[in-house]
Amino acid sequence: MARFRDTALSKIQTIGPRFLPFADVATEGVPLSRLLRLSLFQVTVGMALVLLVGTLNRVMIVELAVPATLVGLMIALPLVFAPFRALIGYRSDIHRSALGWRRVPYIWKGTMLQFGGFAIMPFALLVLSGYDQAADAPVWIGQSAAALAFLLVGAGIHTVQTVGLALATDLVSVDEQPKVVGLMYVMLLLGMIGSALVFGWLLDPYTPGRLIQVVQGAAVITVALNIIALWKQEPRDRARAASVQTQPEFRDAWRLFVQGRTAVGLLVVIALGTMGFGMADVVLEPYGGQVLDMAVATTTRLTAVLAAGGLVGFAIASRVLLDGADPVDVAWWGTLLGLPAFALIIAAGPLGAVTLFVIGTGLAGLGAGLFGHGTLTATMRRAPRAQVGLALGAWGAVQATSAGIAVALGGVIRDVIAAMTNAPEMRPEAPYTPIFALEFAFLALTLAVFFVLRRREAGLFQTTHYRPAQDRPDPSVANAACHVGTAAASTRGYP
Amino acid sequence: MSNDPEKVWPTGLTLKEAEEVHSYLIDGTRVFGAIALLAHVLVAVSTPWLG
Incomplete structure (x- = not known):
């Protein structure tokens, strides 16, 4: 009877975990x-x-x-x-x-x-x-x-x-x-x-x-x-649950995160670039509606055009990054693409050319896609393994804050200009053009910061030979660390 | 295996682990309840019923 109970129990125990939300083990691939x-x-x-x-x-x-x-x-x-x-x-x-x-x-x-x-x-x-x-x-x-x-x-x-x-x-x-x-x-x-x-x-x-x-x-x-x-x-981890190590305060964790690296410079690039690409998000639809006389259903599709451009951008970025391109380079090209995109959008208003506007929107999406993929990959690649959450939190904080500020700023600029110059002879695109011009300026500024970041990075690399794999105490990745290290070095184009 | 007093039948979780899983369910139910209450109040403001 006792044996029967034991077999029954062990049977049930193998069934039980199947219905629980953990991964079995930390598998390699x-x-x-x-x-x-x-x-x-x-x-x-x-x-x-x-x-x-x-x-x-x-x-x-x-x-x-x-x-x-x-x-x-x-x-x-x-x-x-x-x-x-x-x-x-x-x-x-x-x-x-x-x-x-x-x-x-x-x-x-x-x-x-x-x-x-x-x-x-x-x-x-x-x-x-x-x-x-x-x-x-x-x-x-x-x-x-x-x-x-x-x-x-x-x-x-x-x-x-x-x-x-x-x-x-x-x-x-x-x-x-x-x-x-x-x-x-x-x-x-x-x-x-x-x-x-x-x-x-x-x-x-x-x-x-x-x-x-x-x-x-x-x-x-x-x-x-x-x-x-x-x-x-996420695998269940009894070792982590049992460990009673003291954890650093947020301030100390942050200091550890930024020291000796170009983390802050990358965050500045992300802030400026996101502002540059993000300001149009809310004004694109009213711009299409009020200036180019597009219908409701069509303006909703503008968001889709923007997103489709981004999709192409991500596909290209994934391909070249897996082939070994530097993520910062990819982000740079994305920013560069944003300049003609917003030039087209500005030109579309006075010309009344919907096609030009749609092409510009798609191009802006493409640029934003390359920029976003490049900067996020760079963030992930540089994150110390024990501080992944903090690194991605910092990325998200900067990215979301600047995107939000950009959106709010876009709306405010449009309303202020529309309210200031409420003359009937004013062209309908007048409240919008400054916003797109400002985005253009932000992207140009981003390119400048990229340049500075590059210079600093080259200097840091010469002095410290920073490798992304060196600060990974996590034993579960220790076996992967050797090939990861070489792979990372080769994918970044370092000898 | 089945004699470990810490392990709870039938999942093989320890008591603490099981309580943690359960706490997510409880929290979820509480949030759901609060949200439902608030939603009813808002509906009652715009389109009152039984009144």
Whole structure:
């Protein structure tokens, strides 16, 4: 009887873990299918971004008639959390868990925040716009509810993306990182393209009921995709759970992260370049609508054109990086491409040439794709293994903050100029041209900083011979370190 | 194997690990509940029912 019980128990024990969300062991090579599954979290992030910056932006202004300033403010709110990405990444690096997990708890919490924000968002927006009897309700209810919804979604996006990318970096070796970055970006963009098209299609014709269905549907899809993405990705680690080592404070961890490297210079490049590419995101659609007389459904597709350009950029970047190009070079070429792109967009307004505008938009997407892939790969490649979360948090903080500032700045510039010179003889593109010109200037500035970064890097390389693989205490990658080191050295073009 | 008092049936997790997994479920339920409550309040503001 006792033997029967033991066999039964051992049978059940082999079944049990199959239904639990951990990976079995830290396997050496992670198959592409598993990485693809992990990258689903980027689809939800892309969906959330399109919904906030593209679809709801338009719905709030046009269909719900919310004042544009309030809309801009609401969309800028998620930005409040962006700088905390570095902190979130750092917290996940030092997270203590009985399971030895570092990333999954944060991705799960981020998912819940994102879900919660979307679940209340449509109602908050309807109350904000004074729909039905909400017109009699105090104004602060709608405003604070909408603000809360946007804050929740923002906090969720920041957490999920930062920690998700850290998990992806944990799982693969250095020479495979360009592939993962490409995959992550492609999935982000597929999420954006797909949801831009689907939201545009679903919300035409617009009804309040449809808005609720679409946004809440997005909430449910977010949770579903993120659970699929997380399942059995991060291995359980009893050794890490049992270890009682003291962890550095955030300030010390940061100091360790930036010292003796060009980390800060790269962050400056990311900030400037993202500002340069990002400012157009919100004004492209109204520019197409007001200046070039494009219809609603067509302007929604502009986001898709921008994303398609980016997709091509990521494909090219992944290819050349896997072939051994330097990620900083790739980012440089992307920035360079941005200059003619914005020149075309500026020219399209006075000429009334929609084709020129669409080509410029696609080209801007291509440049942004190369730039984004190059800078993120550089960030991952340079991240010390114990500080992956912090490194990607810093990347995300800078990237998201400058993207948000760029978007807000674009909106503000347009409104200020439109309000200042409200003369009937003014050309319709007048509020927009300065924005695109400013982007052009930012990109030129980025190129200058690239140059400085290059000089400093060359100097550092001569003095320290920094190798990305040298600061990896993690024993699970120790066996990979030797071939990773040589591979990394060869992929960066160093002898 | 099955005599380890720390391990919980049937998954082979230790008590602490099992409690941690459970805590994610509990947190998720709490957040869901709070969000649902808030959503109902907002709906009631714009289109009141039973009133």
